[in-house]
Amino acid sequence: MQSRTPAPRATGRPRSAAADAAILAATRQALVELGWSKFTMGDVATRAGVAKTTLYRRWAGKNDLVVDAVAELFDGLRLPPDRGTLAADIEGVVLRFAALLERPEARTALMALIAESTTDEALRARIRSSIVDRQKRLVLEGRARAQQRGELPTEPDPEAAARTADLIFDVIAGAVVHRALVSAEPVDPEWTRSFTTLLLNGLTASTTA
Amino acid sequence: MQSRTPAPRATGRPRSAAADAAILAATRQALVELGWSKFTMGDVATRAGVAKTTLYRRWAGKNDLVVDAVAELFDGLRLPPDRGTLAADIEGVVLRFAALLERPEARTALMALIAESTTDEALRARIRSSIVDRQKRLVLEGRARAQQRGELPTEPDPEAAARTADLIFDVIAGAVVHRALVSAEPVDPEWTRSFTTLLLNGLTASTTA
DNA sequence: TGGTTTCGCTACGGGTCGTAGCGTAATGGC
DNA sequence: GCCATTACGCTACGACCCGTAGCGAAACCA
Numbered sequence: 001m002q003s004r005t006p007a008p009r010a011t012g013r014p015r016s017a018a019a020d021a022a023i024l025a026a027t028r029q030a031l032v033e034l035g036w037s038k039f040t041m042g043d044v045a046t047r048a049g050v051a052k053t054t055l056y057r058r059w060a061g062k063n064d065l066v067v068d069a070v071a072e073l074f075d076g077l078r079l080p081p082d083r084g085t086l087a088a089d090i091e092g093v094v095l096r097f098a099a100l101l102e103r104p105e106a107r108t109a110l111m112a113l114i115a116e117s118t119t120d121e122a123l124r125a126r127i128r129s130s131i132v133d134r135q136k137r138l139v140l141e142g143r144a145r146a147q148q149r150g151e152l153p154t155e156p157d158p159e160a161a162a163r164t165a166d167l168i169f170d171v172i173a174g175a176v177v178h179r180a181l182v183s184a185e186p187v188d189p190e191w192t193r194s195f196t197t198l199l200l201n202g203l204t205a206s207t208t209a
Numbered sequence: 210m211q212s213r214t215p216a217p218r219a220t221g222r223p224r225s226a227a228a229d230a231a232i233l234a235a236t237r238q239a240l241v242e243l244g245w246s247k248f249t250m251g252d253v254a255t256r257a258g259v260a261k262t263t264l265y266r267r268w269a270g271k272n273d274l275v276v277d278a279v280a281e282l283f284d285g286l287r288l289p290p291d292r293g294t295l296a297a298d299i300e301g302v303v304l305r306f307a308a309l310l311e312r313p314e315a316r317t318a319l320m321a322l323i324a325e326s327t328t329d330e331a332l333r334a335r336i337r338s339s340i341v342d343r344q345k346r347l348v349l350e351g352r353a354r355a356q357q358r359g360e361l362p363t364e365p366d367p368e369a370a371a372r373t374a375d376l377i378f379d380v381i382a383g384a385v386v387h388r389a390l391v392s393a394e395p396v397d398p399e400w401t402r403s404f405t406t407l408l409l410n411g412l413t414a415s416t417t418a
Numbered sequence: 419t420g421g422t423t424t425c426g427c428t429a430c431g432g433g434t435c436g437t438a439g440c441g442t443a444a445t446g447g448c
Numbered sequence: 449g450c451c452a453t454t455a456c457g458c459t460a461c462g463a464c465c466c467g468t469a470g471c472g473a474a475a476c477c478a
Binding site (some may be wrong): 034035036037048086104107108110111112114115116117118119120124132151152163164166167168169170171173174175176177178179181182183184185191194195198199200201202203204205 | 223241244245246295313316317319320321323324325326327328329333341360361372373375376377378379380382383384385386387388390391392393394400403404407408409410411412413414
């Protein structure tokens, strides 16, 4: 976010905060209606009631703009209140994440940005700090809760603990994204319950389904 | 694949199979060097030594072309020979899938295509039949092996069995993709072993790490 | 040889990109 | 109140890519 604001000067006309909000909202709306490939900067400018040059004064291009627009959706991503069990917490996280992925602007933008990030290291770092880390925090918090309850063992080695947290995050976020976007099936309570059971007990448990 | 071939006529000049191969190879090379956003049809035509019009006679556009080009990478995706245990089979599948995702053309193309597919149902079906189902088959085969060995219970209800298979597929493929592309960390044997242990035994098992 | 289809090539209108230039609006310092 | 400074809206522009049309030549079959 601060990477696009060039150190606010004490003098001169200030940038319009209203324009910022209008542009980001217009960006999300355009993503919904047009998808990624038909999304254009000129269109966003028109929707926001703003000159095209104003967009380029704040964002270097399509990618940076969309990162900020989508990141705002993840601002409200919080862990649900403690429900007493790890299973309930996991289901809560999965359903909240899935609710975000049901928004068309999030679906199309997230995958497109990840695709771009494979050939743009700076963009990847931007996505990580603006979006991915906010999701990951939920996993870390839920894990801490479970360890306090004694549902999960506490790992003394911080490196090993970090690796485990990364693993769990990739499994949860990966499964939800794959279910929602690749398989294109709903992440409903039924699926969420099955997934949570699998994650907690593993494949070898006879109570898979 | 056959959807782009308009019923081969008995008469007239046949389409050049060599051009087909050259175009698909040039497509993959262009994806590697340019990524998705800078990828253009004209560039592919030049690389393949072919006129741009020839591309459009066979593929409707960028998306269809890239689907076929990337699908060829998945042709060779097979389940490794039986290694005797479910754990070994899972690790084999994960590592083979990860090897594909290490190729830059696969990374950038798969995510971009999924992004496009969120606003293009026909493309989504195409991706499913050309790419996703081939991965899924590996999971189904590995699952059948494990059930024959008695490592996994056989589910009598075919609908429930299908749901379970879908779940396992989303978990495996999702975790690998998320690790490789979002977290951008290597899917090496160490991670694969940790993941397999988690998948088999679940979070609650004390031997998480 | 004649009919049919593909191929390479050129050219084109339409659209997007990202930037430059200009006059105007809004702020803070004096 | 005046000035320096910065943001804004607007227009225009060259560059690029898209997808298609039209042409003559090439390759195949009957």
